Structures are given as C-alpha cells and as structure tokens.
Amino acid sequence: MRLAADAIAQPLEQGGGMTSTPLTAPPGNAALTASRLTKSYGASVALAGVDFRVDPGESVAIMGASGSGKTTLLHCLAGIVAPDSGSVVLRSGQDALEVTSLDEAGRSRLRREAFGFVFQQGLLLPELTAVENVALPLMLTGTDRRPAEQTAAMWLAALGLTGFEERRIGQLSGGQAQRVAIARAQVTGAAVVFADEPTGALDSQTSTEVMDALIRSTTDRGRSLVVVTHDESVASRCSRVLRLADGRIVGDRVSDDRILDGTSR
Amino acid sequence: MTTLRLAWLFARRSTSARSTIVLPLVAFSVVTALLLIVAGGAQAFFSWTDELAGIYQVLAVIALSLLVVPLVGLGGSAARLSARRRDDRLASLRLLGATPGLVARLTVIESTGLALAGAISGVVVSLLVSPLVGLIPFRGHPLGTSILLNPGWIALTVAGVGVLAAISAAVGLRGVILSPLGVRTRQQAPRMHWLRLVITVGVFVAAVVAMSVVQAAPGIGILATILAVGFGGSIAVLNLIGPWLLRAIASRQARRARTVRRLLAARSILESPRAAWRQVSGVAMTSFVAVFAGVGVALLGAVGQSPDQQSRLVLADIGTGVLITVIASFVMVACSAGVNQAAGILDRRDVYVSLDRIGMPVSEMNAARSRAVLSPLRITSIGSALTAATVLFPLTGMSLLISPFTLVVVAGCLTAGMLLVWAALRATRPVLDRVLAEPSPSL
Numbered sequence: 258m259r260l261a262a263d264a265i266a267q268p269l270e271q272g273g274g275m276t277s278t279p280l281t282a283p284p285g286n287a288a289l290t291a292s293r294l295t296k297s298y299g300a301s302v303a304l305a306g307v308d309f310r311v312d313p314g315e316s317v318a319i320m321g322a323s324g325s326g327k328t329t330l331l332h333c334l335a336g337i338v339a340p341d342s343g344s345v346v347l348r349s350g351q352d353a354l355e356v357t358s359l360d361e362a363g364r365s366r367l368r369r370e371a372f373g374f375v376f377q378q379g380l381l382l383p384e385l386t387a388v389e390n391v392a393l394p395l396m397l398t399g400t401d402r403r404p405a406e407q408t409a410a411m412w413l414a415a416l417g418l419t420g421f422e423e424r425r426i427g428q429l430s431g432g433q434a435q436r437v438a439i440a441r442a443q444v445t446g447a448a449v450v451f452a453d454e455p456t457g458a459l460d461s462q463t464s465t466e467v468m469d470a471l472i473r474s475t476t477d478r479g480r481s482l483v484v485v486t487h488d489e490s491v492a493s494r495c496s497r498v499l500r501l502a503d504g505r506i507v508g509d510r511v512s513d514d515r516i517l518d519g520t521s522r
Numbered sequence: 523m524t525t526l527r528l529a530w531l532f533a534r535r536s537t538s539a540r541s542t543i544v545l546p547l548v549a550f551s552v553v554t555a556l557l558l559i560v561a562g563g564a565q566a567f568f569s570w571t572d573e574l575a576g577i578y579q580v581l582a583v584i585a586l587s588l589l590v591v592p593l594v595g596l597g598g599s600a601a602r603l604s605a606r607r608r609d610d611r612l613a614s615l616r617l618l619g620a621t622p623g624l625v626a627r628l629t630v631i632e633s634t635g636l637a638l639a640g641a642i643s644g645v646v647v648s649l650l651v652s653p654l655v656g657l658i659p660f661r662g663h664p665l666g667t668s669i670l671l672n673p674g675w676i677a678l679t680v681a682g683v684g685v686l687a688a689i690s691a692a693v694g695l696r697g698v699i700l701s702p703l704g705v706r707t708r709q710q711a712p713r714m715h716w717l718r719l720v721i722t723v724g725v726f727v728a729a730v731v732a733m734s735v736v737q738a739a740p741g742i743g744i745l746a747t748i749l750a751v752g753f754g755g756s757i758a759v760l761n762l763i764g765p766w767l768l769r770a771i772a773s774r775q776a777r778r779a780r781t782v783r784r785l786l787a788a789r790s791i792l793e794s795p796r797a798a799w800r801q802v803s804g805v806a807m808t809s810f811v812a813v814f815a816g817v818g819v820a821l822l823g824a825v826g827q828s829p830d831q832q833s834r835l836v837l838a839d840i841g842t843g844v845l846i847t848v849i850a851s852f853v854m855v856a857c858s859a860g861v862n863q864a865a866g867i868l869d870r871r872d873v874y875v876s877l878d879r880i881g882m883p884v885s886e887m888n889a890a891r892s893r894a895v896l897s898p899l900r901i902t903s904i905g906s907a908l909t910a911a912t913v914l915f916p917l918t919g920m921s922l923l924i925s926p927f928t929l930v931v932v933a934g935c936l937t938a939g940m941l942l943v944w945a946a947l948r949a950t951r952p953v954l955d956r957v958l959a960e961p962s963p964s965l
Contacts, residue, residue, distance in 0.1 A: 335879075337879060362883075365878075365881045365882075365883060366881060367881070368879065368880060368881035369880065369881025369882070370881070372881075373880075374876070374879050374880055376876055376879075378872065380872055380873055380875075380876035381873075382786070382789075382873060382877075383793070383873075384786075384789040384790050384792065384793040385785070385786075385789050389785065389789070393782060393880075393882075394880055394881070396781070396782045396785070397782055397880075397881065397882055397883075397886070401780065402779065402780055402785070441880070442880075
C-alpha cells in the first residue's frame with residue numbers, strides 16, 4: 258500500500274501528538290551525539306570508544322556482524338543501558354540533555370517522551386486494538402484517552418491504515434502490524450526513532466513498503482532515524498551507513514544518492 | 523525412553539529463574555498439604571458410625587470437591603509455566619526435528635516431576651502442622667491423631683496430585699503452540715453465547731421461587747434439602763455465567779478506561795474471560811458457600827428454638843468446616859494466581875521488554891497485572907456472595923442475612939482472600955524484574 262507524503266505531514270502540523278506535559282528533552286528536531294562510548298559485558302567488549310552523531314532529518318543504518326556491538330550502541334544511544342564510560346547528548350538549538358547523566362527513571366521518561374522504538378516483531382500488545390496500541394505512549398505521558406486515540410487514528414491514517422483502527426494485532430498482516438508499530442513510535446512526536454531490524458520478519462515487498470513508511474514519517478519530517486540492520490537493501494535506504502566490528506566503527510559512508518545530489522554532510 | 527532421557531537431561535541442566543521453579547513447587551506443596559489436612563479430617567469423620575456421622579461425611583465430601591477445581595486449575599498453570607521456562611530449549615528441540623508430541627510429553631513429565639516434588643514437600647508440611655490441626659475441635663473434642671492418614675493414603679494423595687498435574691498439564695498445553703520459533707500462546711477469539719445468561723436467570727429465579735415457597739417448611743430435614751438443592755443449582759450456574767459476566771464487565775471497563783493500567787487490565791481479561799474466571803472461580807464458589815453456610819447455620823439455629831447440646835455442636839462444626847474450606851480455597855487461589863502471573867510474564871516477556879523500552883514504568887506494568895486479577899476476584903467474590911444472599915432472601919429475610927455471624931464470615935473471607943491473592947501477585951514481581959533485566963538477545 259503506497260503512503261501519501263502529505264498525509265504523513267498532517268499529524269506533524271497538529272503537533273505530532275505532543276502534549277502540554279513538560280518534556281524531559283526539547284521537543285521537535287534534535288541531534289544526538291555520542292562520544293567515546295565504551296561498554297563491556299564481563300570480559301566481552303561490546304563498545305570500545307565509539308563516537309557517533311545523527312542530525313535532524315538524517316537516517317543512519319548501523320551494520321555489522323553478530324556481536325559487533327550494533328545493538329549495544331543502539332541501546333546506549335536510546336538510554337536503555339548505561340555505557341561504562343562516554344556520553345550521549347540530545348541537543349535541540351541551545352538546549353541540551355545529557356542522556357548518560359540521567360538515572361533509570363529519567364531515562365525511562367526520556368524514552369517515553371523523546372524517543373520512539375520499532376522492533377523486529379513489532380511487539381505490540383495483542384489484546385489491544387491498533388488504535389489503542391498507538392495511543393499507549395501518549396496515555397503514558399498523561400494525555401487523556403480520547404485525544405490520545407484521535408492522534409493515534411491520525412497516525413494510522415497517515416500510514417495507510419484507515420479502517421484498521423479497531424482491529425486487534427492478530428487480525429493484521431505482518432506489514433500492517435509493523436506500520437502500527439511505526440505509528441506507535443512516532444505518536445509522541447519523538448525526536449529520534451530507533452529501529453532494530455524493523456523489516457527482519459517481513460518479505461522483500463512488505464519490507465520496502467515498511468521502510469518507505471518509516472523514512473517518510475521520520476526524516477521527511479526532520480526527525481532522526483537510527484536503524485540496526487543486517488539487510489543491505491534496508492541500509493541503502495538510509496542517508497548514512499555505519500559499520501561496526503568488535504565494538505569499533507570501521508566504516509561511515511554517506512549514501513551514494515546523497516553524495517550525488519549534494520546533500521551529504 | 524528417549525523422552526525420559528531428555529527429561530532427565532533437562533532436569534539436570536536447569537538454569538531457570540528461581541521464581542519459575544519455586545512458585546509451582548510451593549503451590550503444589552501447599553495444595554498437597556491442604557488436601558492431606560482435609561482428607562485427614564474426612565478420615566476422622568468417616569471413622570464415626572453414629573446417626574450424625576452421615577452429615578459430617580457429606581460435608582467432608584463437599585469440602586474435598588470444592589478444593590479439586592482450584593487444584594486442577596493450578597496444575598494447568600504450572601504446566602504452562604513449565605513450558606515457558608523451557609521456551610528456548612523446546613523450540614531448539616523442534617528445530618532439531620522433535621515432534622510436537624515428544625516436546626509435549628517432555629513438558630508433561632517435567633510438570634509432573636515438579637508436582638511430585640512439591641507434593642512430597644507438602645506431605646512434610648502437613649505432618650509438621652498436624653499437631654496444630656489436631657487441636658481443632660469437632661463434636662466438642664479435638665480431632666487429635668485421628669486425622670493422621672496411613673502411608674498408603676498419603677502415597678495415593680501424592681500420586682493423585684501427580685496424575686492431576688499431568689492431566690491438567692496436557693490440557694493446559696492445548697493453549698500453547700510449541701513451534702520451532704518458540705512457545706507462544708494460542709490466539710483464541712473468545713465468544714460467549716447469550717444462552718448462558720438465559721439459563722442462569724432461569725435457574726436463579728427457580729431457586730428464589732423454591733426458597734419462597736418453603737418458608738413454612740415442616741422440619742429441619744425438608745429445609746436442609748431445599749437449601750442443598752438451591753445451593754447446588756446456583757453454584758452450577760455460577761460456572762456458566764461467570765466467564766460471561768466477567769467479559770461483559772471487562773468490556774465496559776475497557777470502553778471507559780482512562781488510564782493505561784485500567785485499559786490493559788480490562789483488555790487482558792477480555793483476551794480470555796474463561797481463563798480469568800478459572801483463576802478466581804474457586805473463590806466465587808467459596809464465597810457462595812460461605813454465605814450459604816453462614817446463613818444456613820444461623821437459620822437452622824433459629825428454627826430449633828432451643829437446640830439441644832448435640833445440635834449446637836453440629837452447627838458450630840459446620841461453621842468450623844466452612845471456615846477451613848474458605849481458608850484452603852483462598853490459599854489455593856492465591857497460589858494459582860501467583861503461578862499464572864509468573865507464567866503470564868514469561869509468556870509475554872518480549873512484550874514487557876518492549877513496554878519498558880518505550881518508557882512504561884514498571885510500577886504501571888505491575889499495577890495492570892494486579893488489576894487484571896484483583897478486579898475479577900472482587901467481581902466474582904462479591905457477586906457470588908450477593909447471589910447467595912439473594913437466593914436466600916425469600917427464606918430468611920434481612921435479619922439473618924445481616925446477622926453478625928454471616929457478616930463476619932463474609933467480610934473476613936473476602937478481605938483475607940484479597941490480601942492473600944495480592945501477596946501472591948507481589949511475589950511475582952521479581953520474575954518481571956528479571957525478565958526486564960535479562961531480555962532475550964533479539965531485544
């Protein structure tokens with residue numbers, strides 16, 4: 258199912274689901290910078306001094322063999338795990354927030370209000386309807402259910418899921434469920450969306466559609482997208498491809514398309 | 523033979539989370555201890571041969587049968603938990619070509635082994651508390667050593683718990699898919715036929731009418747018979763209407779939910795109203811019994827204007843029996859709720875991790891889990907107590923329903939039961955903490 262770019266823009270114009278609740282991080286477009294990140298699990302070094310930056314409107318694919326540290330990097334960037342050393346800073350204009358200085362509750366709130374997540378299996382709540390799943394992050398930030406579901410419905414419509422609002426997740430195809438997951442990731446107006454193998458469980462056609470939806474709904478709106486993937490075709494859709502090996506960055510390539518049209522950093 | 527060898531290998535190399543083993547072990551231990559205690563009491567009653575012995579023997583059989591329902595439910599929950607504990611290994615076995623039958627047999631053997639281990643520890647517990655139980659007076663005297671079962675009966679009880687666990691494990695596995703990609707809960711679209719409501723209303727009205735027309739019962743015998751029929755009919759329809767009612771109320775709660783915890787709790791009940799009912803049905807029956815017996819005892823006491831010493835003892839003993847059954851039933855429901863919740867957390871571990879990732883506070887997850895159990899528990903226990911009170915109302919009027927004895931039994935039963943179940947739910951928090959601390963590698 259093709260997605261309309263102007264439909265994607267609608268929720269953004271209406272605030273992208275942002276509420277009046279004060280955010281931990283500055284809303285809207287923001288850059289995420291990581292400096293000299295290290296992380297070990299026992300004797301195993303997952304990250305060995307990684308520097309990383311993703312700008313507003315940029316999409317970065319993180320690639321590497323299993324055990325190269327890509328998921329650990331995503332977890333450190335998103336405040337899911339604390340690095341052993343180094344820092345992660347979310348910056349918007351003059352405002353900056355040091356993610357690594359937050360305690361567990363603070364990081365949890367940051368993930369709730371400023372970040373969005375898309376997982377390989379979608380990991381939506383099967384007992385909830387599509388619209389309830391999408392509204393969930395908004396309700397967690399204190400938004401009343403009715404406006405939360407209205408915003409959620411707009412996001413579902415923007416992602417081509419009009420008429421599917423009341424369906425339960427088990428009644429959706431894999432691609433539809435993944436688009437619900439994308440809507441859930443964006444509904445709070447997340448500055449950065451993290452996706453871990455978002456197309457790993459999909460066929461190639463559906464994978465293309467889901468990546469279209471993911472990129473249109475993030476970078477086209479000036480948000481940032483960080484994707485961990487094994488799939489070269491998925492990585493090629495991102496504006497940058499970062500390669501990790503043994504916890505170190507061994508490649509940082511701006512996509513050929515971006516170089517050709519002069520939009521590379 | 524291969525199945526047994528694999529089961530032995532699994533048992534030896536266990537690295538499962540402690541709570542997932544301890545919970546079913548404790549649950550089966552408690553169940554066995556309770557069964558042995560009640561069976562011991564029944565043995566004492568069956569050793570009597572006088573004209574009152576029959577009443578006590580019937581009461582003992584009713585008490586035992588009331589405990590069987592939660593026991594079977596507990597066995598199924600333990601099996602599901604066992605399957606979850608072995609998720610990765612069972613999936614790997616399927617990948618290696620093991621048939622679903624072999625994997626199911628492994629799970630049943632494991633559950634049964636766990637049940638037998640729990641049952642044996644339950645025997646120890648029952649022996650340890652037997653001196654205290656022996657102090658409980660029936661017919662004016664402590665039961666003493668007459669409650670001690672001989673080794674043959676104890677072995678039979680342990681074997682019975684094992685067999686029940688095996689059967690309910692096999693039945694419980696029907697709700698789980700053991701595929702090479704892991705163990706997951708089968709998606710079932712619950713549908714409840716409206717005919718349940720019609721039948722229930724019919725039986726209920728009949729019970730109320732029956733109670734109304736026998737107000738002038740000529741003697742205690744007829745009165746007791748009417749009470750028994752009214753009791754039996756009403757308790758039978760409780761199981762029919764319970765899931766339907768839970769579904770109807772949860773639907774309303776889901777529509778009106780304003781917070782995440784309320785929405786999740788209501789939706790999780792709607793996911794399987796039958797499972798929600800099974801978990802709390804023991805309490806529903808016990809609450810019903812508590813009110814019925816409480817009022818019945820008060821009524822029988824009132825009918826006999828000046829009861830003799832023997833009648834007074836019988837009435838007091840019925841009260842004692844009801845209290846013991848109520849406590850036993852609540853303990854089992856609490857065990858069952860704990861085991862079910864632990865299994866539920868492991869069932870949905872990836873979903874819980876994803877909720878943690880998107881910033882849902884753990885306190886909110888725990889609140890939703892508790893609500894999903896305590897809300898049906900509240901509805902069923904209060905609902906069944908009210909049903910019993912309504913059925914009895916034409917017969918007894920308001921005075922007996924609000925007699926101090928009835929109120930104390932009902933209020934004490936509900937409060938203690940809620941607290942027990944709440945404590946059991948709290949005991950599962952470490953399981954969720956562990957799941958969040960050690961997510962699967964794909965997350």
